[in-house]
Amino acid sequence: MASTKLSSEESRKVLDKIETDLIRPMRSHKGLELWLLFLGLIFIVGGYAYFIQLRDGLGVTAMRDYSSWGSYIANFVFFVAASLIGMFISSVFGLLKIKWVIPISRIAEMIALAFAMWAGLVIVIDMGRPDRLHHVFLYGRFQSPIVWDITVVTSYVAISMLLLLIPMIPDASILKRRMSDAPKWQQMIYNLLTLGWDAQPEQYAILKRSMRVLMILIIPIALSIHTVTSWLFAMTLRAGWDSTIFGPYFVSGAFVAGVAAVIIAMYFFRYNYKLGDYITDYHFNRIGQVLVLVSAVYIYFNLNEYFVPAYKMRTAERLHLEEMFTGHWAYMFWFAQIFCLAIPTFLLIFKKLRKPKIMLWLAVFVLIGAWLKRILIVIPVQQHPYLPIQNVPDSFKEYHFTGIEIALNILPIAGVLLIITILAKLFPVISVWEVAHEKGVDETIIK
Amino acid sequence: MNENQEHNDQQNLNEDQARRSFLKKLGIFAGIGAVATAGAVYVGFDHEKKKNPTGKKVRVLTADGKLMEVDEAELEKNENAATEELNELQRRGREGLPGKHWVMVIDLSKCRNARMCMAACQGAHELRPEQHHINVLRMQDADHTEPYFMPKPCYHCDNPPCTKVCPVDATFKRQDGIVLIDNERCIGCRFCIAGCPYSARVFNWIEPLKPANDRVYDVELNVPQKKGTISKCLFSADCLRKGEMPYCTRACPNGVYWFGDRNEDTVTNGTTKETVSFSELIRKNGGYTVLEELGTKPQVYYLPPKNRAFPFQYEGKTELDPNDSRIGGGRG
Structure with a gap:
C-alpha cells in the first residue's frame, strides 16, 4: 500500500510526529468556552421559540393552508443533502482507492453524521403533533414515503456511525496511550472503542474488510435517503414537483452542498487546528476539482428541471415558472443559480483560483445557495395549486419568514456544529493510522 | 488422597451453593406470595367497604326495560364511558355505511355565490372564517369565456392521493366512498395537504375556534377540532348516518347541490328535495369531474354553467384576473 517502507526507528519518529500534530488541537481549548457559550445561546433562543410553537401551534410560522410545508421542510432537505457527503468522500473515493481523500474523509464523515442525526429532529420540529411521534411506529403504513424516509434515515445514521467508529479503532488505541491525562469518562470511551486492538496483521485484515463492507453498504442507503426525500415531493400530483428526475436532481444537488461544507470545514481545521502539513493546497486543489465536477452535473439537472417545462409553458407550470424567473421569487432564484452555482463553478475551473481562501468564500456562497435552493423547491410550488387560492387572508398567498421560524432553523445548524465540535475534541479530525500508513510507517507499531 | 480431599471439598461447596440458591429462590417466591395475598385481601376489603349500603335508593332502568330500585352503593360508575364512546x-366511523357509495352533483348554472353552504359548513365543523371545507371559487376557463362560481368541497376521490401518503392511517377511504380524518391519530405532518391537487384540506395552525372541553371527539363530524391536526370536508358523514343530507346541500337556497348514492343511482336536490337518476342527470347535462386527467376519480360531479338564470358579477366585475381564476393554475 505504502510507497516506501520506513525502518522501525524512522517509523517511530514519523508516527510520533503525526500523533503529536493531530492530537495537539484536541488539547488546546482556546476559545472553546466562548464558542460553546455562543452555541448555548442559540439553543436557549431556539428552545424558547420551540416552546412558543408548541404552546401556540404551527401558526407562529409563515406556513398556512396553501404553503403548508415551509422552511422547516426545506431545512430538512438541506440537512439530508449535506449528510450525503460522508458516503461520497469516504466510500466512493475510498473504494476507488483515491489516496488524497485520506486526510479529509473523517471530516466528511463527521459532517455527515452530524447532519444526518439532526435531520430527524428537524422533521419533528415541523410536526403539528410531535407528542404523537410514536404513532408512526404504532400505525406506520408502508405506502407512505414518510415511513420510507424514516427507515432509510435511521439506517443511514447507524451505518454512518459505524463508518466513523470502525476506522477509529487503531486511533482509539493510540489515544488511550497518549491521552492518559484526559478525564476518566473520556478514557473510558477510548478504551471501549479500542476493542482489544493490538495491530496484528489479522486485525488489520478484519478492520479493512469491515470498512469495505460498510463502504459498499452505505452507497445504496445514502442514495436512497436523498432519493426518498425527493419523493416526498415527486410522489405528489403538483405541477413543479411532479417530476421524474427529482431523485437524481436532489442527489446531485446534495453532493454540491456536501462538498461545499467539507471545503469550509477543511479550511477551518487547517488554520485553527494548524494542520497545514496534512490538509495542503494540493488537497484544496483536488476538492475544488470535485466541486466543479458535481456542480456541472447539478447544473445539467437544473437545465432539465427548468428549461424543459419552460420551453412548453404548460398552463399548470407556467405561473410557477414565471414567478421564479421574473416574479416574486426571481431575486432568490437568480442569486442561487448565478452567484451560488454558475459563478463558483466557472471560477473553480481555473487552477489559480483553487486556493484555500478563495475556495472558502466560494464554498460559503455555494452552501447558502444550496439552502436557498431548497426553499425554492419547497415553497413556490405550493403557492400555485391547480385551483386558485381565494377567500383567504393575503397571508395565505405569500410566505414571509417569522422570527420563530428563523430561530428554529438556526437551532439545528448550531446542533450540527455542536456535534462536530464534540467529535473534533474527542477524536483527531484526521485519521492518524491511515496517514501514518500512507507515509510508510511500520503497521505493527500503530497501537 | 490429597486430590480426593479437594474433590470432596469442591463437592460440599457446590452443594452448599445449590442449597443457598434454592433457599434464596424460595424466599423470593414466599415474598411475592405474601405481597399478592395481602394485596388481594386489601382489594377485597376495599370492594366490600364500597358496597356498604348508604340507605339511599336510586331508581334505574334495566337493559330489558324494567324499573328497579337499588341502593346507591350498588351503582358502579363507568369511568371509562368517554373512552368507550x-x-x-x-x-x-372507520367502517362507514355498508352498501352505500355517496356522490355529489354540483350544478354550476345555479350557483350565484350565496355562500350559505360555506356558512352552514363552518358552523357545523366549528371552523374559523378562513378555514373552508367547502369554498365557492370564482372561475373562468379561458380568456373570452364567461366566468362562473364553483363550490369546491373535498372530491372524495376513488383513488385518493391524500390517503396514500398518510404515514399513520389518520386519513382513510371508507367502504361508502367517504374520505375521513381521524384527528386523534393525525401527527400533523401535512403530507396529505401536499398530496391533494385540489387544495381541499385545511390545518389547525392555532387553537381551534371552540375549545374541546370534555366533548367526545366525533370522527364523522371532526369536532372538536384539534390544534396541530388536519380537517376537511367529510360529506357530513354524521348527517348521512342519521339519514339527512349534508349541511351544505341542505343550506343552499338555489338548488345547486344534488346528493345521493351511486349504488342506488339516485340523487336528491338539497333545495327542492326532488329525486332523480344520478346517471341520467350527469349524462343529459354534460356532467364532468375537475382535472380528470390526474386519475384521482373524484366523486363530486359538476354540471356545466350553461343556460344561467343570472349574469356573473363579483364585486362589480364581470371579468376575472386570469392569474387567479383558471383550472390548472396558470395563465390561459
Whole structure:
C-alpha cells in the first residue's frame, strides 16, 4: 500500500510526529468556552421559540393552508443533502482507492453524521403533533414515503456511525496511550472503542474488510435517503414537483452542498487546528476539482428541471415558472443559480483560483445557495395549486419568514456544529493510522 | 488422597451453593406470595367497604326495560364511558355505511355565490372564517369565456392521493366512498395537504375556534377540532348516518347541490328535495369531474354553467384576473 517502507526507528519518529500534530488541537481549548457559550445561546433562543410553537401551534410560522410545508421542510432537505457527503468522500473515493481523500474523509464523515442525526429532529420540529411521534411506529403504513424516509434515515445514521467508529479503532488505541491525562469518562470511551486492538496483521485484515463492507453498504442507503426525500415531493400530483428526475436532481444537488461544507470545514481545521502539513493546497486543489465536477452535473439537472417545462409553458407550470424567473421569487432564484452555482463553478475551473481562501468564500456562497435552493423547491410550488387560492387572508398567498421560524432553523445548524465540535475534541479530525500508513510507517507499531 | 480431599471439598461447596440458591429462590417466591395475598385481601376489603349500603335508593332502568330500585352503593360508575364512546365512534366511523357509495352533483348554472353552504359548513365543523371545507371559487376557463362560481368541497376521490401518503392511517377511504380524518391519530405532518391537487384540506395552525372541553371527539363530524391536526370536508358523514343530507346541500337556497348514492343511482336536490337518476342527470347535462386527467376519480360531479338564470358579477366585475381564476393554475 505504502510507497516506501520506513525502518522501525524512522517509523517511530514519523508516527510520533503525526500523533503529536493531530492530537495537539484536541488539547488546546482556546476559545472553546466562548464558542460553546455562543452555541448555548442559540439553543436557549431556539428552545424558547420551540416552546412558543408548541404552546401556540404551527401558526407562529409563515406556513398556512396553501404553503403548508415551509422552511422547516426545506431545512430538512438541506440537512439530508449535506449528510450525503460522508458516503461520497469516504466510500466512493475510498473504494476507488483515491489516496488524497485520506486526510479529509473523517471530516466528511463527521459532517455527515452530524447532519444526518439532526435531520430527524428537524422533521419533528415541523410536526403539528410531535407528542404523537410514536404513532408512526404504532400505525406506520408502508405506502407512505414518510415511513420510507424514516427507515432509510435511521439506517443511514447507524451505518454512518459505524463508518466513523470502525476506522477509529487503531486511533482509539493510540489515544488511550497518549491521552492518559484526559478525564476518566473520556478514557473510558477510548478504551471501549479500542476493542482489544493490538495491530496484528489479522486485525488489520478484519478492520479493512469491515470498512469495505460498510463502504459498499452505505452507497445504496445514502442514495436512497436523498432519493426518498425527493419523493416526498415527486410522489405528489403538483405541477413543479411532479417530476421524474427529482431523485437524481436532489442527489446531485446534495453532493454540491456536501462538498461545499467539507471545503469550509477543511479550511477551518487547517488554520485553527494548524494542520497545514496534512490538509495542503494540493488537497484544496483536488476538492475544488470535485466541486466543479458535481456542480456541472447539478447544473445539467437544473437545465432539465427548468428549461424543459419552460420551453412548453404548460398552463399548470407556467405561473410557477414565471414567478421564479421574473416574479416574486426571481431575486432568490437568480442569486442561487448565478452567484451560488454558475459563478463558483466557472471560477473553480481555473487552477489559480483553487486556493484555500478563495475556495472558502466560494464554498460559503455555494452552501447558502444550496439552502436557498431548497426553499425554492419547497415553497413556490405550493403557492400555485391547480385551483386558485381565494377567500383567504393575503397571508395565505405569500410566505414571509417569522422570527420563530428563523430561530428554529438556526437551532439545528448550531446542533450540527455542536456535534462536530464534540467529535473534533474527542477524536483527531484526521485519521492518524491511515496517514501514518500512507507515509510508510511500520503497521505493527500503530497501537 | 490429597486430590480426593479437594474433590470432596469442591463437592460440599457446590452443594452448599445449590442449597443457598434454592433457599434464596424460595424466599423470593414466599415474598411475592405474601405481597399478592395481602394485596388481594386489601382489594377485597376495599370492594366490600364500597358496597356498604348508604340507605339511599336510586331508581334505574334495566337493559330489558324494567324499573328497579337499588341502593346507591350498588351503582358502579363507568369511568371509562368517554373512552368507550370514543372507541365506538372511531370504529363505526372507520367502517362507514355498508352498501352505500355517496356522490355529489354540483350544478354550476345555479350557483350565484350565496355562500350559505360555506356558512352552514363552518358552523357545523366549528371552523374559523378562513378555514373552508367547502369554498365557492370564482372561475373562468379561458380568456373570452364567461366566468362562473364553483363550490369546491373535498372530491372524495376513488383513488385518493391524500390517503396514500398518510404515514399513520389518520386519513382513510371508507367502504361508502367517504374520505375521513381521524384527528386523534393525525401527527400533523401535512403530507396529505401536499398530496391533494385540489387544495381541499385545511390545518389547525392555532387553537381551534371552540375549545374541546370534555366533548367526545366525533370522527364523522371532526369536532372538536384539534390544534396541530388536519380537517376537511367529510360529506357530513354524521348527517348521512342519521339519514339527512349534508349541511351544505341542505343550506343552499338555489338548488345547486344534488346528493345521493351511486349504488342506488339516485340523487336528491338539497333545495327542492326532488329525486332523480344520478346517471341520467350527469349524462343529459354534460356532467364532468375537475382535472380528470390526474386519475384521482373524484366523486363530486359538476354540471356545466350553461343556460344561467343570472349574469356573473363579483364585486362589480364581470371579468376575472386570469392569474387567479383558471383550472390548472396558470395563465390561459
